[in-house]
Each structure stands twice: as C-alpha cells, then as structure tokens.
Amino acid sequence: MPFDASAYGRHVAAVYDDTYAHLDPAEAVERLAALADGGPVCEFGIGTGRLALPLLARGLTVAGIEGSPEMVAGLRAKPGGDRIEVALGDFAQTRVPGEYALVVLAFNTVFALPDQAAQVACFRNAAAHLRPGGRFVVEAWMPDPGAFRAGSALRPVRVAEDEVLLEAAVLHPAEQRMTTTKIRLTDGGVRLLPANHRYAWPAELDLMAELAGMVREHRWAGWAAEPFTDDSREHVSVWRRPEAA
Ligand SMILES: C[S@@+](CC[C@H](N)C(=O)[O-])C[C@H]1O[C@@H](n2cnc3c(N)ncnc32)[C@H](O)[C@@H]1O
Structure with a gap:
C-alpha cells in the first residue's frame, strides 16, 4: 500500500x-x-x-x-x-x-x-x-527493542483522573518498524489512535x-x-x- x-x-x-x-x-x-x-x-x-x-x-x-x-x-x-x-x-x-x-x-x-x-x-x-x-x-x-518482551508490549502513557492513555505496540525488528495503537479511555468513551513508526x-x-x-x-x-x-x-x-x- x-x-x-x-x-x-x-x-x-x-x-x-x-x-x-x-x-x-x-x-x-x-x-x-x-x-x-x-x-x-x-x-x-x-x-x-x-x-x-x-x-x-x-x-x-x-x-x-x-x-x-x-x-x-x-x-x-x-x-x-x-x-x-x-x-x-x-x-x-x-x-x-x-x-x-x-x-x-x-x-x-x-x-x-x-x-x-x-x-x-x-x-x-x-x-x-x-x-x-x-x-x-x-x-x-x-529505540528500546528490549522493552518489547515476546515482540509486543502494552504500557501506560498517562494515567489521570479523567483520562487513561495506553499504548499497545508490536515490534518488527527486521525492518526497524513498530505498529502502535494508543488507546484513550475517558468518560466519553474509548478512542483508538493508530500510528506506525520506522525507528x-x-x-x-x-x-x-x-x-x-x-x-x-x-x-x-x-x-x-x-x-x-x-x-x-x-x-x-x-x-x-x-x-x-
Ligand atoms: C505527533 S504530531 C506532531 C504535531 C506538532 N509538530 C506537535 O508537536 O504537536 C505529527 C504531525 O505530523 C503529521 N505528519 C505525519 N507524517 C507526515 C508526513 N509524512 N508528511 C506531512 N505530515 C506528516 C501528522 O499529520 C501530525 O500532524
């Protein structure tokens, strides 16, 4: 694509x-x-x-x-x-x-x-x-590939009373790429924020x-x-x- x-x-x-x-x-x-x-x-x-x-x-x-x-x-x-x-x-x-x-x-x-x-x-x-x-x-x-145990990770980016922001990531080390989606949780609902990285x-x-x-x-x-x-x-x-x- x-x-x-x-x-x-x-x-x-x-x-x-x-x-x-x-x-x-x-x-x-x-x-x-x-x-x-x-x-x-x-x-x-x-x-x-x-x-x-x-x-x-x-x-x-x-x-x-x-x-x-x-x-x-x-x-x-x-x-x-x-x-x-x-x-x-x-x-x-x-x-x-x-x-x-x-x-x-x-x-x-x-x-x-x-x-x-x-x-x-x-x-x-x-x-x-x-x-x-x-x-x-x-x-x-x-870049910190060691942080991706078994190739993937889920980590908190921000934790506040009115918002929790998590990041789910999968590493593709052969191409120095990372597929990520941030998950934003608020009282208003859940929002997915995808972003790809070539690190x-x-x-x-x-x-x-x-x-x-x-x-x-x-x-x-x-x-x-x-x-x-x-x-x-x-x-x-x-x-x-x-x-x-
Ligand atoms: C993480 S945001 C940063 C925005 C701003 N620089 C800031 O510091 O808040 C990345 C911005 O780059 C734009 N962007 C990403 N890749 C791009 C590309 N290849 N060409 C032009 N804009 C791009 C996105 O649409 C977005 O607005």
Whole structure:
C-alpha cells in the first residue's frame, strides 16, 4: 500500500489537542527560538500548531508542511493560525516557499515516515529549505527493542483522573518498524489512535544528515540541553547546513 501522509491526522485530529494538553511546550519553544536566532522557521508536521503558534507569538515568521487537512483545520481555527503558510503534503517531498533559519521536526514525527529511503529524502528536503548556516532539529525517542518482551508490549502513557492513555505496540525488528495503537479511555468513551513508526538510532540519523550535506552541531537529551548519556530515553539533535564557501 502506498504511504499516506494524511492517515495519522485523520484518526487523531479530533482529540489531538486534548490528548497532549498536559505537555508544556515552553522549554521546546524557548530552545527553538534560540536556535532560529530571529530567522524564519519551517515546521515539518506542523499539526495543530502546538509549537508553531507560540513561536509565531514570539514574533518569528513561521511556515509549515502538513499531511493532514484535519490537523491544518485545527491550526487555522486558533488565533494566529491563519498567519502561517502551510503546504499540504508529505514533508519528505513537499516544498513550502522560502529559505529558513530553522527546520523543525519534533515529537518523534521523523519515525512516521515509512522507511529509510523516505527518511533520507526528508533530511534532503530539510536541507533544501535551509539557508546557508541554517539548522535542522529533530526530537525523537531512543529505540528500546528490549522493552518489547515476546515482540509486543502494552504500557501506560498517562494515567489521570479523567483520562487513561495506553499504548499497545508490536515490534518488527527486521525492518526497524513498530505498529502502535494508543488507546484513550475517558468518560466519553474509548478512542483508538493508530500510528506506525520506522525507528532509527541517532547514529543512523547522523548518516542521513551527512547524505543531505549537513553537519551535527548538538545532541541533547531534551529541550533543556541536558547532556545526552547512556541513560537518555530521547534526544534533541541539531544539524547545520554549512555556510556558503
Ligand atoms: C505527533 S504530531 C506532531 C504535531 C506538532 N509538530 C506537535 O508537536 O504537536 C505529527 C504531525 O505530523 C503529521 N505528519 C505525519 N507524517 C507526515 C508526513 N509524512 N508528511 C506531512 N505530515 C506528516 C501528522 O499529520 C501530525 O500532524
């Protein structure tokens, strides 16, 4: 079946903001603004604007690429959402006009691409959006195949009085893929939120950046620039397009 960049949003858009309302984006926004250094920002998989709208509110020019019309409708419905240019399409291939100081691919969304070739194309597309010296930042979890006893797992993501979010996952290690469905339980009922991941370790992402002509500048354990160590469960990585010779 051909890859469908709109599939995730079709299932998730109606409950996306409620599901992730408990996450405070302030640290990420602070770091992204520092990395952009006043220049224009393009977010791949901009979604409903969780990061993009606070960046816009800080006076930055923001654009994005998004596969899901439902997620873009959510963005447009918010104050400022109509001031962000969004190209509808797959961020591995789609171009949004402009030359950017920063391209952002946050919240593990690099793994939403179906295979290595699509991820390499995405890194090349990010580099093509950057002005010389511009930065590409990726936020992603560290793959942990050992957590999938007998190939599958069910784990709580969030337990609150008004919501329980579980994640059921099956690992396909031969292809570095994971099939997951989040199960959201609320007083309103049960909602299934499917998402597929083609996961990669940071070293593979470094090679993708190199193929796209970029050089790594930072790897942190999170948005507060914590040191990346053996115990880090996620990373925020920054690569730069070299300055013109
Ligand atoms: C986990 S959400 C993150 C949204 C937003 N960046 C945030 O931090 O809240 C992933 C977003 O990427 C979009 N997306 C996933 N794969 C995509 C692709 N290949 N091309 C364009 N958009 C994609 C989804 O529709 C969704 O809006």
